[in-house]
Amino acid sequence: MKGVDPEPGLPMKNYEFFDHTADLGVIFYGRDPLDLFKNAALGLFDIMLEVEGDSEKVEAYKITVEGDDWEDLFVNWLGELIYLFYGRGLVLRKLWIDRIDKKIIEGIIYCEKFNPEYHRVKKEIKAATYHQLEVRREEDKWIGKVVFDI
Amino acid sequence: MQSVKLEKLDKYRWIINPTEGMRVPGIIYATHDMIDDITRDNAHIQVANVAHLPGIIKASLAMPDIHWGYGFPIGGCAAFDTDEGVISPGGVGYDINCGVRLLRTDLTRDMIENRIRELISALFNNIPTGVGSRGDLKLTIEEEKKVLKEGARWAVERGFGYPEDLERIEENGAMEGADPDVVSQRALERGREQLGTAGSGNHFLEIGYVDEIYDKEIAGVFGLRLNQITVLIHTGSRGFGYQVCDDYLKILSQYVRKAGISLPDKQLACSYFHSSEGQNYYRAMICAVNYAFANRQMITHWTRETFEKVLRMSPSDLNMKLVYDVAHNVAKVEKHIVDGKERRVIVHRKGATRAFPAGHPDVPKIYREVGQPVLIPGDMGRCSYVLVGTEKAMEETFGTTCHGAGRVMSRTQAIKSAKGRSIKQELEEKGIIVLSQDRDTLAEEMSDAYKDVSKVVDVVHMAGISRKVARIKPLGCIKG
Numbered sequence: 001m002k003g004v005d006p007e008p009g010l011p012m013k014n015y016e017f018f019d020h021t022a023d024l025g026v027i028f029y030g031r032d033p034l035d036l037f038k039n040a041a042l043g044l045f046d047i048m049l050e051v052e053g054d055s056e057k058v059e060a061y062k063i064t065v066e067g068d069d070w071e072d073l074f075v076n077w078l079g080e081l082i083y084l085f086y087g088r089g090l091v092l093r094k095l096w097i098d099r100i101d102k103k104i105i106e107g108i109i110y111c112e113k114f115n116p117e118y119h120r121v122k123k124e125i126k127a128a129t130y131h132q133l134e135v136r137r138e139e140d141k142w143i144g145k146v147v148f149d150i
Numbered sequence: 151m152q153s154v155k156l157e158k159l160d161k162y163r164w165i166i167n168p169t170e171g172m173r174v175p176g177i178i179y180a181t182h183d184m185i186d187d188i189t190r191d192n193a194h195i196q197v198a199n200v201a202h203l204p205g206i207i208k209a210s211l212a213m214p215d216i217h218w219g220y221g222f223p224i225g226g227c228a229a230f231d232t233d234e235g236v237i238s239p240g241g242v243g244y245d246i247n248c249g250v251r252l253l254r255t256d257l258t259r260d261m262i263e264n265r266i267r268e269l270i271s272a273l274f275n276n277i278p279t280g281v282g283s284r285g286d287l288k289l290t291i292e293e294e295k296k297v298l299k300e301g302a303r304w305a306v307e308r309g310f311g312y313p314e315d316l317e318r319i320e321e322n323g324a325m326e327g328a329d330p331d332v333v334s335q336r337a338l339e340r341g342r343e344q345l346g347t348a349g350s351g352n353h354f355l356e357i358g359y360v361d362e363i364y365d366k367e368i369a370g371v372f373g374l375r376l377n378q379i380t381v382l383i384h385t386g387s388r389g390f391g392y393q394v395c396d397d398y399l400k401i402l403s404q405y406v407r408k409a410g411i412s413l414p415d416k417q418l419a420c421s422y423f424h425s426s427e428g429q430n431y432y433r434a435m436i437c438a439v440n441y442a443f444a445n446r447q448m449i450t451h452w453t454r455e456t457f458e459k460v461l462r463m464s465p466s467d468l469n470m471k472l473v474y475d476v477a478h479n480v481a482k483v484e485k486h487i488v489d490g491k492e493r494r495v496i497v498h499r500k501g502a503t504r505a506f507p508a509g510h511p512d513v514p515k516i517y518r519e520v521g522q523p524v525l526i527p528g529d530m531g532r533c534s535y536v537l538v539g540t541e542k543a544m545e546e547t548f549g550t551t552c553h554g555a556g557r558v559m560s561r562t563q564a565i566k567s568a569k570g571r572s573i574k575q576e577l578e579e580k581g582i583i584v585l586s587q588d589r590d591t592l593a594e595e596m597s598d599a600y601k602d603v604s605k606v607v608d609v610v611h612m613a614g615i616s617r618k619v620a621r622i623k624p625l626g627c628i629k630g
Contacts, residue, residue: 019560021191021218079396086389087339122588124350124630126244126392129220130399130417149220149244149392150351150561 014039070135078128089114162613172201196223205235214609215556221417224501238420241498247442248386251475257379270626278347295330301440302447310451319475329433341390346448350630362621391438474523478553505539505551528603542614551616555600568593586629
């Protein structure tokens with residue numbers, strides 16, 4: 001599958017929450033796997049942060065994540081982005097996916113450094129879990145369902 | 151969904167008799183009224199699932215604050231044979247050594263009742279709480295590794311608190327066996343800037359006062375008296391622990407496949423305790439345990455400083471002493487008597503608290519005549535409890551009791567039901583000042599979203615697996 005042009009900023013809500021007693025359930029949507037993984041990445045940051053204004057410097061980083069199947073890949077993808085934020089202080093602004101199949105996703109992410117002046121943190125996410133995890137095609141769209149431990 | 155049948159064992163206990171695949175029964179401590187909430191959440195199925203794991207001893211146990219958790223239920227306790235049994239990250243949880251410490255003071259309620267707002271806002275400024283909050287401290291990886299080995303002692307040696315604090319912390323603030331070499335670079339990076347931060351969600355720091363004493367003698371030994379001002383700190387190992395859990399869930403999921411262990415739920419990923427994977431998780435988990443002890447120690451130090459500054463009191467006048475610090479998400483090797491024989495077991499407590507009785511060698515000397523203090527925080531609008539460990543807990547629950555209130559409402563439900571209400575104002579009307587980084591957090595954490603902690607505590611008290619000593623009412627709280 002080939003990449004599409006990266007879009008600036010965050011898209012419209014491409015996700016919704018579902019009920020879960022202790023944690024945070026989210027269903028992400030996309031036209032195809034590429035679109036789903038992209039929406040999930042941007043959506044995750046939309047859930048975690050509110051970005052106010054333009055920050056100074058956006059840098060590009062190569063990203064590669066692997067998995068055993070679509071679901072494993074999806075949870076690893078989200079886990080990688082959670083780590084980039086909490087471990088490296090990187091805030092995702094846009095991304096370009098070069099290649100995706102059920103075992104690997106490769107692309108370029110454009111990130112800025114976390115700065116409390118621009119970034120208000122809304123929700124702390126500990127991890128993406130395998131609980132109720134689903135990635136599947138549903139009629140004309142792809143859905144990715146995940147529970148975040150918060 | 152499999153069906154799991156609960157039968158009443160006695161007034162405070164329910165049993166799930168072993169069906170196919172279960173190696174031992176499941177036992178849930180709860181009253182009749184609580185069972186509907188427990189089963190609605192499918193938490194009882196998780197109790198049954200844990201009973202499938204190799205080497206489980208006696209029973210898969212759950213406390214009255216049980217609710218759904220990742221793999222193991224929260225409020226769960228299970229012990230495994232160290233030779234034939236497993237260790238599981240799901241039995242500890244993402245927030246390794248999430249725990250509670252209680253500080254007491256020489257202040258009484260009437261002395262500071264009109265200063266609470268000032269104290270709360272100073273604590274809010276001095277202690278990083280909120281989401282992704284980073285401390286002032288940025289450790290080098292080498293220094294961070296020392297924290298992982300030395301725990302609270304690392305903090306005390308750098309001036310965060312007093313040496314006498316250490317004997318009032320489970321494991322004296324540093325669990326032995328930590329090996330930073332089995333911790334991923336990622337965990338080290340996530341932990342580097344978060345030491346000395348409380349974090350978000352249900353983590354908090356609360357000023358309260360002792361409003362009821364149930365056992366005067368034991369309360370006296372714990373240094374607690376009526377109307378005394380206290381501080382409760384509830385937090386854990388932050389991003390460091392989450393990453394350790396995440397890393398090892400992946401490693402142990404692969405191990406399960408390789409070793410051919412059959413699991414009813416793949417979130418129960420585990421490995422034999424004696425295997426190298428199991429040992430590595432255990433040693434990495436201990437690193438996170440120690441990180442959390444250091445974290446709470448640093449927050450304690452800033453709490454003392456804040457009180458001293460705001461109230462212009464000297465440390466000796468304030469006399470802010472640590473009562474105790476308990477871990478409620480942890481796995482530990484302990485000796486327990488099973489069927490009349492002493493056995494070395496690995497006890498998992500996930501949202502469950504150690505409650506050792508009088509005379510136990512792991513209870514600090516100062517408390518050994520009465521038993522270990524057990525700290526049970528409630529939600530921010532109700533109350534919290536100090537209990538004491540009992541011999542019955544040793545007999546029935548591997549020396550374990552409950553850990554808190556337990557959620558009944560999802561966060562989204564809570565936000566929905568708080569719509570149009572000001573939780574902050576409602577609490578102020580009850581005389582409780584709260585500050586939070588985020589309005590949603592207050593809604594998510596409101597009293598209605600939790601079980602009544604008093605009902606939870608009554609069950610463990612009546613069942614005898616710990617006993618009530620004192621009750622604490624909140625006056626002010628900072629939330630992440």
